[in-house]
Amino acid sequence: MSKIFKYIRNIHYYETDSMGITHHSNYVRFFEEARIDFMSYIDLAYDKLERLGIIIPVTGIDLEYKNVSKFAQILRFESAIVLFTGVRMTVQYKVFDNETNELICSGHTKHAFVDSNFQPFALQKKFPEIYQKFEDWNLKKEF
Amino acid sequence: MSKIFKYIRNIHYYETDSMGITHHSNYVRFFEEARIDFMSYIDLAYDKLERLGIIIPVTGIDLEYKNVSKFAQILRFESAIVLFTGVRMTVQYKVFDNETNELICSGHTKHAFVDSNFQPFALQKKFPEIYQKFEDWNLKKEF
Amino acid sequence: MSKIFKYIRNIHYYETDSMGITHHSNYVRFFEEARIDFMSYIDLAYDKLERLGIIIPVTGIDLEYKNVSKFAQILRFESAIVLFTGVRMTVQYKVFDNETNELICSGHTKHAFVDSNFQPFALQKKFPEIYQKFEDWNLKKEF
Amino acid sequence: MSKIFKYIRNIHYYETDSMGITHHSNYVRFFEEARIDFMSYIDLAYDKLERLGIIIPVTGIDLEYKNVSKFAQILRFESAIVLFTGVRMTVQYKVFDNETNELICSGHTKHAFVDSNFQPFALQKKFPEIYQKFEDWNLKKEF
Numbered sequence: 046m047s048k049i050f051k052y053i054r055n056i057h058y059y060e061t062d063s064m065g066i067t068h069h070s071n072y073v074r075f076f077e078e079a080r081i082d083f084m085s086y087i088d089l090a091y092d093k094l095e096r097l098g099i100i101i102p103v104t105g106i107d108l109e110y111k112n113v114s115k116f117a118q119i120l121r122f123e124s125a126i127v128l129f130t131g132v133r134m135t136v137q138y139k140v141f142d143n144e145t146n147e148l149i150c151s152g153h154t155k156h157a158f159v160d161s162n163f164q165p166f167a168l169q170k171k172f173p174e175i176y177q178k179f180e181d182w183n184l185k186k187e188f
Numbered sequence: 189m190s191k192i193f194k195y196i197r198n199i200h201y202y203e204t205d206s207m208g209i210t211h212h213s214n215y216v217r218f219f220e221e222a223r224i225d226f227m228s229y230i231d232l233a234y235d236k237l238e239r240l241g242i243i244i245p246v247t248g249i250d251l252e253y254k255n256v257s258k259f260a261q262i263l264r265f266e267s268a269i270v271l272f273t274g275v276r277m278t279v280q281y282k283v284f285d286n287e288t289n290e291l292i293c294s295g296h297t298k299h300a301f302v303d304s305n306f307q308p309f310a311l312q313k314k315f316p317e318i319y320q321k322f323e324d325w326n327l328k329k330e331f
Numbered sequence: 332m333s334k335i336f337k338y339i340r341n342i343h344y345y346e347t348d349s350m351g352i353t354h355h356s357n358y359v360r361f362f363e364e365a366r367i368d369f370m371s372y373i374d375l376a377y378d379k380l381e382r383l384g385i386i387i388p389v390t391g392i393d394l395e396y397k398n399v400s401k402f403a404q405i406l407r408f409e410s411a412i413v414l415f416t417g418v419r420m421t422v423q424y425k426v427f428d429n430e431t432n433e434l435i436c437s438g439h440t441k442h443a444f445v446d447s448n449f450q451p452f453a454l455q456k457k458f459p460e461i462y463q464k465f466e467d468w469n470l471k472k473e474f
Numbered sequence: 475m476s477k478i479f480k481y482i483r484n485i486h487y488y489e490t491d492s493m494g495i496t497h498h499s500n501y502v503r504f505f506e507e508a509r510i511d512f513m514s515y516i517d518l519a520y521d522k523l524e525r526l527g528i529i530i531p532v533t534g535i536d537l538e539y540k541n542v543s544k545f546a547q548i549l550r551f552e553s554a555i556v557l558f559t560g561v562r563m564t565v566q567y568k569v570f571d572n573e574t575n576e577l578i579c580s581g582h583t584k585h586a587f588v589d590s591n592f593q594p595f596a597l598q599k600k601f602p603e604i605y606q607k608f609e610d611w612n613l614k615k616e617f
Binding site: 058059 | 201202204205206208211213258259
Binding site for chain 3: 206207212213214216217220238243245246247248249250251252253256306
Protein backbone atom coordinates (compact mmCIF):
# COMPACT_ATOMS: atom_id res chain seq x y z
CA MET A 46 0.00 0.00 0.00
CA SER A 47 1.49 3.31 -1.12
CA LYS A 48 1.97 6.00 1.49
CA ILE A 49 1.83 8.67 -1.22
CA PHE A 50 -1.65 10.16 -1.45
CA LYS A 51 -3.16 11.60 -4.65
CA TYR A 52 -5.50 14.60 -4.78
CA ILE A 53 -6.85 15.97 -8.04
CA ARG A 54 -8.42 19.39 -8.63
CA ASN A 55 -8.80 21.88 -11.46
CA ILE A 56 -7.82 25.55 -11.45
CA HIS A 57 -10.65 28.03 -10.89
CA TYR A 58 -10.91 31.28 -12.80
CA TYR A 59 -10.55 33.38 -9.64
CA GLU A 60 -7.22 31.64 -8.93
CA THR A 61 -5.57 33.09 -12.04
CA ASP A 62 -3.88 36.49 -12.28
CA SER A 63 -3.07 39.14 -14.90
CA MET A 64 -0.17 37.02 -16.20
CA GLY A 65 -2.85 34.53 -17.30
CA ILE A 66 -1.52 31.89 -14.90
CA THR A 67 -2.43 30.48 -11.49
CA HIS A 68 -1.23 32.97 -8.86
CA HIS A 69 1.68 31.41 -6.97
CA SER A 70 0.10 32.03 -3.55
CA ASN A 71 -2.72 29.60 -4.36
CA TYR A 72 -0.44 26.55 -4.28
CA VAL A 73 -0.10 27.10 -0.51
CA ARG A 74 -3.88 26.75 -0.33
CA PHE A 75 -3.86 23.72 -2.64
CA PHE A 76 -1.26 22.08 -0.38
CA GLU A 77 -3.68 22.58 2.50
CA GLU A 78 -6.52 21.02 0.50
CA ALA A 79 -4.35 18.02 -0.43
CA ARG A 80 -3.12 17.59 3.15
CA ILE A 81 -6.60 17.81 4.68
CA ASP A 82 -7.99 15.40 2.08
CA PHE A 83 -5.13 13.01 2.87
CA MET A 84 -5.79 13.23 6.60
CA SER A 85 -9.49 12.70 6.08
CA TYR A 86 -8.71 9.59 4.02
CA ILE A 87 -6.59 8.07 6.81
CA ASP A 88 -9.41 8.77 9.28
CA LEU A 89 -7.74 11.84 10.80
CA ALA A 90 -10.25 14.42 9.57
CA TYR A 91 -8.98 17.83 10.58
CA ASP A 92 -12.31 19.00 12.03
CA LYS A 93 -12.45 15.84 14.19
CA LEU A 94 -8.92 16.49 15.47
CA GLU A 95 -9.82 20.13 16.23
CA ARG A 96 -12.78 18.96 18.32
CA LEU A 97 -10.37 16.72 20.26
CA GLY A 98 -8.18 19.77 20.88
CA ILE A 99 -5.45 18.76 18.44
CA ILE A 100 -4.38 21.75 16.36
CA ILE A 101 -1.73 21.31 13.65
CA PRO A 102 -0.60 24.80 12.55
CA VAL A 103 1.83 25.34 9.70
CA THR A 104 5.21 26.46 11.08
CA GLY A 105 7.09 26.61 7.80
CA ILE A 106 6.61 26.23 4.08
CA ASP A 107 8.79 26.04 0.97
CA LEU A 108 7.82 25.79 -2.70
CA GLU A 109 9.67 25.59 -5.98
CA TYR A 110 7.71 26.62 -9.06
CA LYS A 111 8.81 24.64 -12.12
CA ASN A 112 6.07 25.37 -14.65
CA VAL A 113 2.97 27.54 -14.72
CA SER A 114 -0.61 26.27 -14.72
CA LYS A 115 -3.68 27.93 -16.20
CA PHE A 116 -7.44 28.21 -15.79
CA ALA A 117 -9.27 24.85 -16.10
CA GLN A 118 -6.01 22.86 -16.05
CA ILE A 119 -6.32 19.67 -13.99
CA LEU A 120 -3.53 19.19 -11.45
CA ARG A 121 -2.60 16.08 -9.47
CA PHE A 122 -1.13 16.63 -6.01
CA GLU A 123 0.96 13.82 -4.57
CA SER A 124 1.71 14.19 -0.88
CA ALA A 125 3.27 12.12 1.87
CA ILE A 126 4.39 12.49 5.47
CA VAL A 127 8.19 12.48 5.28
CA LEU A 128 8.92 13.29 8.93
CA PHE A 129 6.81 12.66 12.04
CA THR A 130 7.94 12.75 15.66
CA GLY A 131 4.63 13.28 17.51
CA VAL A 132 5.74 16.85 18.15
CA ARG A 133 6.59 17.90 14.61
CA MET A 134 5.61 16.76 11.12
CA THR A 135 6.80 17.52 7.60
CA VAL A 136 4.60 16.85 4.57
CA GLN A 137 6.10 16.80 1.06
CA TYR A 138 4.13 17.66 -2.08
CA LYS A 139 4.63 17.24 -5.82
CA VAL A 140 2.19 18.82 -8.24
CA PHE A 141 1.75 17.48 -11.77
CA ASP A 142 -0.38 18.24 -14.78
CA ASN A 143 -2.73 15.27 -14.48
CA GLU A 144 -2.59 14.46 -18.18
CA THR A 145 0.96 15.16 -19.32
CA ASN A 146 2.60 14.45 -15.91
CA GLU A 147 4.64 17.65 -16.33
CA LEU A 148 5.95 18.74 -12.91
CA ILE A 149 4.35 22.09 -12.00
CA CYS A 150 5.54 22.66 -8.45
CA SER A 151 7.00 20.89 -5.42
CA GLY A 152 7.40 21.77 -1.78
CA HIS A 153 6.95 21.03 1.91
CA THR A 154 4.90 22.19 4.85
CA LYS A 155 6.19 21.89 8.40
CA HIS A 156 3.80 21.49 11.31
CA ALA A 157 3.65 21.45 15.10
CA PHE A 158 1.07 19.65 17.22
CA VAL A 159 -0.45 22.03 19.78
CA ASP A 160 -3.56 22.15 21.97
CA SER A 161 -6.35 24.69 21.57
CA ASN A 162 -4.28 27.23 23.54
CA PHE A 163 -1.44 26.79 21.01
CA GLN A 164 0.68 24.98 23.63
CA PRO A 165 2.80 21.99 22.49
CA PHE A 166 1.87 18.63 24.04
CA ALA A 167 2.86 14.96 23.77
CA LEU A 168 0.56 13.47 21.12
CA GLN A 169 1.91 9.97 21.75
CA LYS A 170 0.98 10.03 25.45
CA LYS A 171 -2.37 11.80 25.17
CA PHE A 172 -3.69 10.26 21.92
CA PRO A 173 -1.68 7.05 21.27
CA GLU A 174 -4.06 5.77 18.55
CA ILE A 175 -3.88 9.01 16.62
CA TYR A 176 -0.11 9.05 17.04
CA GLN A 177 0.00 5.51 15.62
CA LYS A 178 -2.05 6.43 12.55
CA PHE A 179 0.32 9.26 11.67
CA GLU A 180 3.26 6.90 12.25
CA ASP A 181 1.67 4.18 10.06
CA TRP A 182 1.46 6.65 7.18
CA ASN A 183 4.94 8.07 7.71
CA LEU A 184 6.93 7.49 4.50
CA LYS A 185 10.07 8.50 6.44
CA LYS A 186 11.88 9.75 3.35
CA GLU A 187 11.54 12.22 0.48
CA PHE A 188 9.83 10.81 -2.62
CA MET B 189 -19.87 66.92 8.82
CA SER B 190 -20.40 64.47 5.99
CA LYS B 191 -21.78 61.06 6.89
CA ILE B 192 -20.17 59.59 3.76
CA PHE B 193 -16.84 57.97 4.59
CA LYS B 194 -13.91 57.71 2.14
CA TYR B 195 -11.51 54.76 1.99
CA ILE B 196 -8.69 54.58 -0.55
CA ARG B 197 -6.71 51.51 -1.59
CA ASN B 198 -4.87 50.22 -4.63
CA ILE B 199 -5.39 46.92 -6.44
CA HIS B 200 -2.91 44.16 -5.61
CA TYR B 201 -1.51 41.84 -8.26
CA TYR B 202 -3.07 38.77 -6.64
CA GLU B 203 -6.51 40.42 -6.93
CA THR B 204 -6.41 40.40 -10.75
CA ASP B 205 -7.48 37.51 -12.99
CA SER B 206 -6.77 36.12 -16.46
CA MET B 207 -8.94 38.84 -18.04
CA GLY B 208 -6.30 41.30 -16.78
CA ILE B 209 -8.80 42.95 -14.46
CA THR B 210 -9.70 42.90 -10.75
CA HIS B 211 -11.69 39.73 -10.12
CA HIS B 212 -15.29 40.73 -9.35
CA SER B 213 -15.39 38.74 -6.07
CA ASN B 214 -12.76 41.01 -4.53
CA TYR B 215 -15.09 44.00 -4.36
CA VAL B 216 -17.07 42.14 -1.68
CA ARG B 217 -13.83 42.04 0.31
CA PHE B 218 -13.07 45.70 -0.43
CA PHE B 219 -16.56 46.61 0.83
CA GLU B 220 -15.67 44.84 4.08
CA GLU B 221 -12.39 46.77 4.33
CA ALA B 222 -14.18 50.08 3.71
CA ARG B 223 -16.93 49.26 6.21
CA ILE B 224 -14.54 48.15 8.95
CA ASP B 225 -12.34 51.23 8.38
CA PHE B 226 -15.46 53.41 8.60
CA MET B 227 -16.55 51.73 11.84
CA SER B 228 -13.08 52.08 13.30
CA TYR B 229 -13.12 55.79 12.44
CA ILE B 230 -16.42 56.35 14.29
CA ASP B 231 -14.97 54.51 17.31
CA LEU B 232 -16.87 51.27 16.64
CA ALA B 233 -13.85 49.11 15.82
CA TYR B 234 -15.11 45.69 14.79
CA ASP B 235 -12.71 43.75 17.04
CA LYS B 236 -13.87 45.86 20.02
CA LEU B 237 -17.52 45.11 19.20
CA GLU B 238 -16.73 41.39 18.88
CA ARG B 239 -15.16 41.41 22.34
CA LEU B 240 -18.40 42.97 23.66
CA GLY B 241 -20.32 40.12 22.02
CA ILE B 242 -21.73 42.23 19.19
CA ILE B 243 -21.45 40.35 15.90
CA ILE B 244 -22.61 42.01 12.67
CA PRO B 245 -22.77 39.31 9.97
CA VAL B 246 -23.58 40.12 6.36
CA THR B 247 -27.09 38.89 5.52
CA GLY B 248 -27.24 40.13 1.96
CA ILE B 249 -25.19 41.84 -0.69
CA ASP B 250 -25.70 43.39 -4.11
CA LEU B 251 -23.22 44.90 -6.56
CA GLU B 252 -23.38 46.50 -9.98
CA TYR B 253 -20.15 46.51 -11.95
CA LYS B 254 -19.91 49.59 -14.19
CA ASN B 255 -16.25 49.61 -15.26
CA VAL B 256 -13.28 47.34 -14.73
CA SER B 257 -10.22 48.17 -12.63
CA LYS B 258 -6.68 46.89 -13.04
CA PHE B 259 -3.51 46.13 -11.11
CA ALA B 260 -2.07 49.17 -9.26
CA GLN B 261 -5.15 51.29 -9.97
CA ILE B 262 -6.11 53.45 -6.98
CA LEU B 263 -9.78 53.22 -6.02
CA ARG B 264 -11.81 55.41 -3.70
CA PHE B 265 -14.62 53.75 -1.76
CA GLU B 266 -17.39 56.00 -0.49
CA SER B 267 -19.69 54.36 2.03
CA ALA B 268 -22.53 55.38 4.30
CA ILE B 269 -25.11 53.79 6.57
CA VAL B 270 -28.39 54.23 4.69
CA LEU B 271 -30.62 52.19 7.01
CA PHE B 272 -30.23 51.42 10.73
CA THR B 273 -32.87 50.07 13.10
CA GLY B 274 -30.73 48.60 15.89
CA VAL B 275 -31.69 45.16 14.58
CA ARG B 276 -30.71 45.59 10.93
CA MET B 277 -28.36 47.87 9.00
CA THR B 278 -27.74 48.58 5.32
CA VAL B 279 -24.49 50.14 4.13
CA GLN B 280 -24.23 51.63 0.62
CA TYR B 281 -20.98 51.82 -1.36
CA LYS B 282 -19.76 53.68 -4.44
CA VAL B 283 -16.35 52.89 -5.88
CA PHE B 284 -14.48 55.40 -8.05
CA ASP B 285 -11.14 55.62 -9.78
CA ASN B 286 -9.49 58.02 -7.37
CA GLU B 287 -8.01 60.16 -10.12
CA THR B 288 -10.57 60.27 -12.91
CA ASN B 289 -13.63 59.82 -10.63
CA GLU B 290 -14.95 57.23 -13.08
CA LEU B 291 -17.57 55.05 -11.34
CA ILE B 292 -16.25 51.47 -11.12
CA CYS B 293 -18.85 49.73 -8.99
CA SER B 294 -21.70 50.35 -6.57
CA GLY B 295 -23.63 48.22 -4.11
CA HIS B 296 -24.97 47.49 -0.67
CA THR B 297 -24.38 45.13 2.20
CA LYS B 298 -27.18 44.20 4.62
CA HIS B 299 -26.41 43.25 8.19
CA ALA B 300 -28.01 41.85 11.35
CA PHE B 301 -26.86 42.48 14.92
CA VAL B 302 -26.46 39.18 16.79
CA ASP B 303 -24.70 37.95 19.92
CA SER B 304 -21.81 35.50 19.91
CA ASN B 305 -24.32 32.61 19.61
CA PHE B 306 -25.70 34.24 16.44
CA GLN B 307 -28.94 35.13 18.27
CA PRO B 308 -30.57 38.53 17.51
CA PHE B 309 -30.76 40.96 20.40
CA ALA B 310 -31.87 44.54 21.11
CA LEU B 311 -28.75 46.68 20.59
CA GLN B 312 -30.58 49.82 21.80
CA LYS B 313 -31.43 48.27 25.19
CA LYS B 314 -28.16 46.43 25.83
CA PHE B 315 -25.67 48.95 24.39
CA PRO B 316 -27.45 52.33 24.14
CA GLU B 317 -24.24 54.29 23.50
CA ILE B 318 -23.20 52.05 20.65
CA TYR B 319 -26.73 52.23 19.25
CA GLN B 320 -26.51 56.01 19.38
CA LYS B 321 -23.21 56.13 17.48
CA PHE B 322 -24.65 54.09 14.63
CA GLU B 323 -27.73 56.32 14.64
CA ASP B 324 -25.58 59.49 14.62
CA TRP B 325 -23.85 58.27 11.46
CA ASN B 326 -27.05 57.10 9.78
CA LEU B 327 -27.38 59.01 6.50
CA LYS B 328 -30.95 57.66 6.27
CA LYS B 329 -31.04 57.82 2.46
CA GLU B 330 -29.20 56.60 -0.61
CA PHE B 331 -26.41 58.89 -1.83
CA MET C 332 -34.23 16.73 -18.69
CA SER C 333 -33.84 19.23 -15.89
CA LYS C 334 -32.32 22.61 -16.74
CA ILE C 335 -31.16 23.02 -13.14
CA PHE C 336 -27.52 21.99 -12.76
CA LYS C 337 -26.01 20.57 -9.55
CA TYR C 338 -22.45 21.24 -8.36
CA ILE C 339 -21.11 19.84 -5.11
CA ARG C 340 -18.04 20.99 -3.18
CA ASN C 341 -16.81 21.09 0.40
CA ILE C 342 -15.57 24.12 2.32
CA HIS C 343 -11.80 24.51 2.58
CA TYR C 344 -10.09 25.64 5.78
CA TYR C 345 -8.72 28.79 4.14
CA GLU C 346 -12.29 29.79 3.20
CA THR C 347 -13.34 30.18 6.85
CA ASP C 348 -12.87 33.30 8.98
CA SER C 349 -12.50 34.28 12.65
CA MET C 350 -16.24 33.81 13.19
CA GLY C 351 -15.61 30.11 12.50
CA ILE C 352 -17.77 30.22 9.37
CA THR C 353 -17.27 30.42 5.60
CA HIS C 354 -16.43 34.04 4.76
CA HIS C 355 -19.38 35.52 2.85
CA SER C 356 -17.19 36.72 -0.05
CA ASN C 357 -16.37 33.14 -1.00
CA TYR C 358 -19.90 32.38 -2.20
CA VAL C 359 -19.28 34.77 -5.10
CA ARG C 360 -16.35 32.52 -6.03
CA PHE C 361 -18.41 29.36 -5.51
CA PHE C 362 -21.08 30.79 -7.83
CA GLU C 363 -18.36 31.19 -10.46
CA GLU C 364 -17.22 27.59 -9.94
CA ALA C 365 -20.81 26.32 -10.24
CA ARG C 366 -21.47 28.43 -13.33
CA ILE C 367 -18.27 27.41 -15.11
CA ASP C 368 -18.89 23.74 -14.26
CA PHE C 369 -22.42 24.09 -15.63
CA MET C 370 -21.15 25.69 -18.85
CA SER C 371 -18.51 23.02 -19.24
CA TYR C 372 -21.19 20.35 -18.86
CA ILE C 373 -23.33 21.85 -21.64
CA ASP C 374 -20.24 21.98 -23.89
CA LEU C 375 -19.68 25.71 -23.44
CA ALA C 376 -16.39 25.46 -21.53
CA TYR C 377 -15.38 28.98 -20.54
CA ASP C 378 -11.77 28.63 -21.75
CA LYS C 379 -13.05 27.46 -25.15
CA LEU C 380 -15.38 30.47 -25.37
CA GLU C 381 -12.51 32.82 -24.40
CA ARG C 382 -10.40 31.39 -27.25
CA LEU C 383 -13.28 32.14 -29.63
CA GLY C 384 -13.28 35.73 -28.34
CA ILE C 385 -16.48 35.37 -26.31
CA ILE C 386 -16.02 36.98 -22.88
CA ILE C 387 -18.86 36.83 -20.34
CA PRO C 388 -18.03 39.28 -17.52
CA VAL C 389 -20.18 39.60 -14.43
CA THR C 390 -22.10 42.90 -14.53
CA GLY C 391 -24.05 42.46 -11.32
CA ILE C 392 -24.50 40.12 -8.41
CA ASP C 393 -26.88 39.68 -5.47
CA LEU C 394 -26.82 37.21 -2.61
CA GLU C 395 -28.98 36.50 0.43
CA TYR C 396 -27.28 34.61 3.25
CA LYS C 397 -29.78 32.38 5.12
CA ASN C 398 -27.54 30.13 7.20
CA VAL C 399 -23.82 29.84 7.83
CA SER C 400 -21.60 27.00 6.63
CA LYS C 401 -18.40 25.72 8.21
CA PHE C 402 -15.12 24.03 7.42
CA ALA C 403 -15.53 20.60 5.74
CA GLN C 404 -19.29 21.08 5.24
CA ILE C 405 -20.46 19.76 1.88
CA LEU C 406 -22.61 22.19 -0.08
CA ARG C 407 -24.77 21.59 -3.14
CA PHE C 408 -25.10 24.44 -5.61
CA GLU C 409 -28.13 24.39 -7.89
CA SER C 410 -27.96 26.84 -10.75
CA ALA C 411 -29.95 27.67 -13.87
CA ILE C 412 -30.06 30.27 -16.60
CA VAL C 413 -33.21 32.28 -15.86
CA LEU C 414 -32.76 35.00 -18.49
CA PHE C 415 -30.90 34.91 -21.80
CA THR C 416 -31.17 37.36 -24.68
CA GLY C 417 -27.89 36.77 -26.54
CA VAL C 418 -26.72 40.13 -25.21
CA ARG C 419 -27.39 39.59 -21.51
CA MET C 420 -27.79 36.57 -19.22
CA THR C 421 -28.91 36.04 -15.62
CA VAL C 422 -27.98 32.90 -13.70
CA GLN C 423 -29.80 31.99 -10.47
CA TYR C 424 -28.21 29.95 -7.65
CA LYS C 425 -29.47 28.12 -4.57
CA VAL C 426 -26.98 26.68 -2.12
CA PHE C 427 -27.92 23.81 0.21
CA ASP C 428 -26.23 21.67 2.82
CA ASN C 429 -25.93 18.53 0.75
CA GLU C 430 -27.07 16.25 3.57
CA THR C 431 -29.76 18.15 5.45
CA ASN C 432 -30.94 20.22 2.44
CA GLU C 433 -30.92 23.30 4.67
CA LEU C 434 -30.83 26.44 2.48
CA ILE C 435 -27.53 28.26 3.05
CA CYS C 436 -27.61 31.02 0.47
CA SER C 437 -29.30 32.11 -2.75
CA GLY C 438 -28.53 34.69 -5.40
CA HIS C 439 -28.01 35.74 -9.00
CA THR C 440 -25.22 36.81 -11.29
CA LYS C 441 -25.87 39.05 -14.29
CA HIS C 442 -23.65 38.86 -17.36
CA ALA C 443 -22.95 40.59 -20.66
CA PHE C 444 -21.49 39.00 -23.79
CA VAL C 445 -18.52 41.00 -25.07
CA ASP C 446 -15.56 40.44 -27.39
CA SER C 447 -11.94 40.40 -26.26
CA ASN C 448 -11.92 44.24 -26.38
CA PHE C 449 -14.88 44.26 -23.97
CA GLN C 450 -17.19 45.47 -26.78
CA PRO C 451 -20.76 44.07 -26.90
CA PHE C 452 -21.60 42.03 -29.99
CA ALA C 453 -24.50 39.98 -31.40
CA LEU C 454 -23.86 36.41 -30.22
CA GLN C 455 -26.81 35.09 -32.24
CA LYS C 456 -25.41 36.41 -35.53
CA LYS C 457 -21.74 35.61 -34.98
CA PHE C 458 -22.05 32.27 -33.14
CA PRO C 459 -25.58 30.91 -33.81
CA GLU C 460 -24.79 27.41 -32.48
CA ILE C 461 -23.44 28.76 -29.20
CA TYR C 462 -26.43 31.07 -28.94
CA GLN C 463 -28.69 28.06 -29.42
CA LYS C 464 -27.04 26.05 -26.65
CA PHE C 465 -27.54 28.84 -24.15
CA GLU C 466 -31.14 29.15 -25.33
CA ASP C 467 -31.71 25.38 -25.02
CA TRP C 468 -30.63 25.54 -21.37
CA ASN C 469 -32.62 28.67 -20.60
CA LEU C 470 -35.08 27.82 -17.80
CA LYS C 471 -36.74 31.20 -18.49
CA LYS C 472 -38.05 31.56 -14.92
CA GLU C 473 -36.86 31.63 -11.29
CA PHE C 474 -36.75 28.21 -9.60
CA MET D 475 20.41 55.29 2.98
CA SER D 476 19.04 51.96 4.17
CA LYS D 477 18.44 49.31 1.53
CA ILE D 478 15.80 47.70 3.76
CA PHE D 479 12.32 48.84 2.80
CA LYS D 480 9.38 49.10 5.24
CA TYR D 481 5.76 48.37 4.33
CA ILE D 482 2.95 48.59 6.88
CA ARG D 483 -0.53 47.08 6.62
CA ASN D 484 -3.24 45.77 8.90
CA ILE D 485 -4.92 42.36 8.76
CA HIS D 486 -8.35 42.27 7.12
CA TYR D 487 -11.21 40.19 8.50
CA TYR D 488 -11.37 38.03 5.37
CA GLU D 489 -7.71 37.10 5.87
CA THR D 490 -8.40 35.29 9.14
CA ASP D 491 -9.48 31.66 9.51
CA SER D 492 -11.40 29.41 11.93
CA MET D 493 -8.37 29.28 14.25
CA GLY D 494 -8.96 33.02 14.77
CA ILE D 495 -5.61 33.90 13.18
CA THR D 496 -4.34 35.16 9.83
CA HIS D 497 -4.34 32.21 7.43
CA HIS D 498 -0.72 31.29 6.68
CA SER D 499 -1.23 31.46 2.89
CA ASN D 500 -1.86 35.20 3.09
CA TYR D 501 1.73 36.02 4.01
CA VAL D 502 2.72 34.97 0.49
CA ARG D 503 0.34 37.67 -0.75
CA PHE D 504 1.63 40.20 1.79
CA PHE D 505 5.19 39.49 0.59
CA GLU D 506 4.00 40.36 -2.93
CA GLU D 507 2.44 43.61 -1.68
CA ALA D 508 5.63 44.55 0.18
CA ARG D 509 7.83 43.70 -2.82
CA ILE D 510 5.68 45.60 -5.32
CA ASP D 511 5.50 48.62 -2.99
CA PHE D 512 9.30 48.49 -2.63
CA MET D 513 9.77 48.32 -6.40
CA SER D 514 7.35 51.17 -6.93
CA TYR D 515 9.31 53.26 -4.40
CA ILE D 516 12.61 52.70 -6.26
CA ASP D 517 10.89 53.73 -9.52
CA LEU D 518 10.55 50.17 -10.82
CA ALA D 519 6.75 49.96 -10.66
CA TYR D 520 5.74 46.46 -11.63
CA ASP D 521 3.06 47.56 -14.12
CA LYS D 522 5.62 49.81 -15.85
CA LEU D 523 8.07 46.88 -16.11
CA GLU D 524 5.30 44.63 -17.50
CA ARG D 525 4.59 47.20 -20.21
CA LEU D 526 8.30 47.13 -21.12
CA GLY D 527 8.03 43.34 -21.41
CA ILE D 528 9.92 42.61 -18.17
CA ILE D 529 8.12 39.88 -16.21
CA ILE D 530 9.48 38.81 -12.81
CA PRO D 531 7.68 35.56 -11.82
CA VAL D 532 8.21 33.90 -8.45
CA THR D 533 10.27 30.72 -8.91
CA GLY D 534 10.51 29.76 -5.25
CA ILE D 535 9.35 30.76 -1.82
CA ASP D 536 10.10 29.86 1.79
CA LEU D 537 8.51 31.07 5.03
CA GLU D 538 8.97 30.39 8.71
CA TYR D 539 6.03 31.24 10.95
CA LYS D 540 7.18 32.34 14.41
CA ASN D 541 4.04 33.87 15.92
CA VAL D 542 0.42 34.25 14.84
CA SER D 543 -1.27 37.51 13.91
CA LYS D 544 -4.95 38.42 14.22
CA PHE D 545 -7.65 40.59 12.69
CA ALA D 546 -6.86 44.34 12.83
CA GLN D 547 -3.26 43.72 13.95
CA ILE D 548 -0.81 46.10 12.27
CA LEU D 549 2.21 44.38 10.73
CA ARG D 550 5.45 45.89 9.49
CA PHE D 551 7.15 44.15 6.56
CA GLU D 552 10.86 44.77 6.12
CA SER D 553 12.24 43.59 2.81
CA ALA D 554 15.49 43.82 0.88
CA ILE D 555 17.07 42.42 -2.27
CA VAL D 556 19.70 39.99 -0.97
CA LEU D 557 20.76 38.51 -4.32
CA PHE D 558 20.61 40.00 -7.82
CA THR D 559 22.39 38.79 -10.94
CA GLY D 560 20.27 40.33 -13.71
CA VAL D 561 18.93 36.84 -14.41
CA ARG D 562 17.79 35.89 -10.91
CA MET D 563 16.83 37.79 -7.76
CA THR D 564 16.14 36.83 -4.13
CA VAL D 565 14.15 39.10 -1.82
CA GLN D 566 14.21 38.56 1.95
CA TYR D 567 11.35 39.53 4.27
CA LYS D 568 10.89 39.95 8.02
CA VAL D 569 7.43 40.61 9.42
CA PHE D 570 6.95 42.28 12.79
CA ASP D 571 4.06 43.43 14.93
CA ASN D 572 4.42 47.16 14.28
CA GLU D 573 3.95 48.10 17.93
CA THR D 574 5.65 45.38 19.97
CA ASN D 575 8.27 44.48 17.30
CA GLU D 576 7.52 40.81 17.93
CA LEU D 577 8.74 38.74 14.95
CA ILE D 578 5.72 37.15 13.25
CA CYS D 579 7.22 35.56 10.17
CA SER D 580 10.29 35.60 7.93
CA GLY D 581 11.07 34.28 4.47
CA HIS D 582 12.32 34.72 0.93
CA THR D 583 10.97 34.84 -2.60
CA LYS D 584 13.13 33.84 -5.56
CA HIS D 585 12.55 35.36 -8.98
CA ALA D 586 13.58 35.07 -12.61
CA PHE D 587 13.56 37.85 -15.20
CA VAL D 588 11.69 36.76 -18.34
CA ASP D 589 10.09 38.40 -21.35
CA SER D 590 6.36 38.36 -22.07
CA ASN D 591 6.75 34.87 -23.60
CA PHE D 592 8.28 33.65 -20.31
CA GLN D 593 11.72 33.36 -21.98
CA PRO D 594 14.81 34.40 -19.96
CA PHE D 595 16.79 37.35 -21.32
CA ALA D 596 19.76 39.51 -20.38
CA LEU D 597 18.34 42.42 -18.39
CA GLN D 598 21.75 44.12 -18.19
CA LYS D 599 22.13 44.27 -21.96
CA LYS D 600 18.54 45.12 -22.89
CA PHE D 601 17.66 47.49 -20.02
CA PRO D 602 20.96 48.69 -18.46
CA GLU D 603 19.33 51.48 -16.44
CA ILE D 604 16.78 49.13 -14.90
CA TYR D 605 19.54 46.63 -14.19
CA GLN D 606 21.49 49.38 -12.43
CA LYS D 607 18.56 50.36 -10.21
CA PHE D 608 18.14 46.79 -8.99
CA GLU D 609 21.88 46.61 -8.42
CA ASP D 610 21.90 49.93 -6.50
CA TRP D 611 19.31 48.52 -4.08
CA ASN D 612 21.00 45.14 -3.72
CA LEU D 613 21.82 44.66 -0.04
CA LYS D 614 23.96 41.65 -1.09
CA LYS D 615 23.52 39.86 2.25
CA GLU D 616 20.82 38.56 4.61
CA PHE D 617 19.63 41.08 7.22
